Amino acid sequence: MLIHVVQQGDSVYSVANRYQTPIEDIVEVNQLDQPDDLVIGQALVVPVSQYTVQEGDSYYSIGQRLNIPYELLASYNELDLNEPLMIGQELILPEPDRRTITTNAYIEPFGESVSEELLQSAWARTPLLTYLGMFSYEVNEDGTLSPPPLDDIPMIAQANNTALMMVITNLRDGAFDQELGRIILTDEQVQDQLLDEIIRVANEIGYRDIHFDFEFLPPETREDYNNFLRKARERLSPQGLLISTALAPKTSDEQTGPWYEAHDYQAHGEIVDFVILMTYEWGYGGGPAMAVSPIGPVREVVEYALSEMPAEKIMLGQNTYGYDWTLPFEEGVTAPAISPNEAIQIARENNQAIEYDEEAQAPYFYYWDEEGNQHEVWFEDARSIQAKFDLIDELGLKGISYWKLGLAFPQNWALLNYNFDIDKIV
Template identity: 55%
Template structure:
């Protein structure tokens, strides 16, 4: 695959000609919302085997080969040039595809209200071939140890058809808010805890869940060890059924990080007990805060650098957002940004005829526009470049893979790049 960033005065015809492909292939691969009105700075995935490198000043065949993990002789051979041939700036070299490693991918799907929206089910069907786990969000624990079930509809059938492990997500929410008191009861009242575990096992067998995933948040610091003891007990119970057990973790950068979102999560213990963890490395830019990248890679890496000191890297799924936000400026505390998909973001930039910028520190695209009422907006979202940067981090840090929050917002480039970078592990039967 090739990631191409649209330049001024470029059209799909000139781009297709550059890479020896067709306009229609590019449109279909990217599900382009603006084929006749490309935006400067817009990234496009070119559906070709391998990709091209255009020589930059100071580069040689040797330095280019090192960058892509091949030898200079291999590059010379595949491009039919002499190994000592001088390279001119802009010269196009073909880079053959490299070896792909195995990786696992999870995707949460969150039905809201009394019915499952057809678009949500369709999104799960489209994503299922590219994921290892499908995670309907969520079963809510009650204070008596029973469970409030989410809408499941066809999600179990979609998982079976695509050899996905159906993940049973269980959280400590009450009225859509994480409850430390509910957490305390479940973790410290042994009679209720036993009833809770029995209900989990019964429900998992009913629907065919094979990974039990605890997303307990906002726990009291005093309940940290109780949570660890509970996980050990649960793990023993689920292992006897042949199931996996995983947990969701807040994005910490140290063991002593303060705050109720962090202190109840013991990275080292979760790494020892769980089969794998999902680290929620997103929401630096969030709907109720000022405009910024949702998952800036420099902040993500700080969390992961700490995580791998406590948790085996092959147990870590990096959390990744499938959305961005559109903030109205100036930011006012109490205001709420609108969630937008990568596709919607591109449409906005095209409609308002504004270029897309790219923050190299955060590795994230963004742009500004003025709406019809004269209000200023700032949009941060995800594109092929930003997700490729995260995939590179997975490889560099030897992580287990990635976990997406959440399905329902279109990002076709992501799925294309998964299969270009990895062999997706399938655990389902």
């Protein structure tokens, strides 16, 4: 498996010919709906197990292109780095050292039923998921729960040996509610009712993990949240249920603000089975244009988390979306979220080449709409997700969690399957 960045004059035919790979394989793995119209700068995943040396190639350039250490490439093929490569020479590509990781993807139905598109996405992706996170069970002020629609989701998860994750939130009217969070974390009766409800629903549906996603909490409820998690563990663990939490992306325990202060990394690391770091939304719909999950800030959050809890409890949060911002940025104007495939389509329709920010490890481009407005688009591609996989491998993290299913990003799933084995706990 390798990543090819489309250059001027490239076609699916020329790429397939270069790597001696069937055209149909490239089209299928990248889900190319317009294979005859590639975009300059588009990153394609090419399923290949060997490479034919081209004019101008060196060990180093091939290693860079294939994301393989050039020394390993030479030693794997029993070649001397001091000997030049020959045009037409066949190199066998080493398989990655596949570590077993835990994976999760949230799924967020809207309305009274799960759309057919989401059901199809669940069927397609659950073979590569340890957990499928049902987003969300909203807590009411009395501790009862307002559930999401499920339809065939439990059956799909069971068919693919994917554990169901029950996501519990303090959402109200579509937003995380600070006062509701306070009630949940400080009222013993509400907590007892909530935990009773969780146990009942978990046993009824077959949930394996209970995932608390409490956000925008009053800063003074930090210890209340910790105590609630201890209480939840006492009640839920005897039922055979795992417990996890979603944590805001902090870089120190002193980080201020309602999104951060009530999230105690050290305590969560001690109490729950694992955490999901929400390492995205540096670039967000209501803010100025930038990469959604730039690798540098993501690494800083993970390194802080590692100072407070073991790596085997940390799952890296990963966006499957980008944003299309209209320039100049205006406060109060929200950029629409788009999938990686939609981003490529926008670049194609506007005849724009895709650029890549090496520092952020993220693709982007600009275009002008029919009304003369300039846009800036940041999204994810094969290169950016491989950078996250490399980070997970380097730091020995438990795994990765996606927000969310239903956004077309085929390269992610191909590379996930190539880089890792997936833990299945059911």
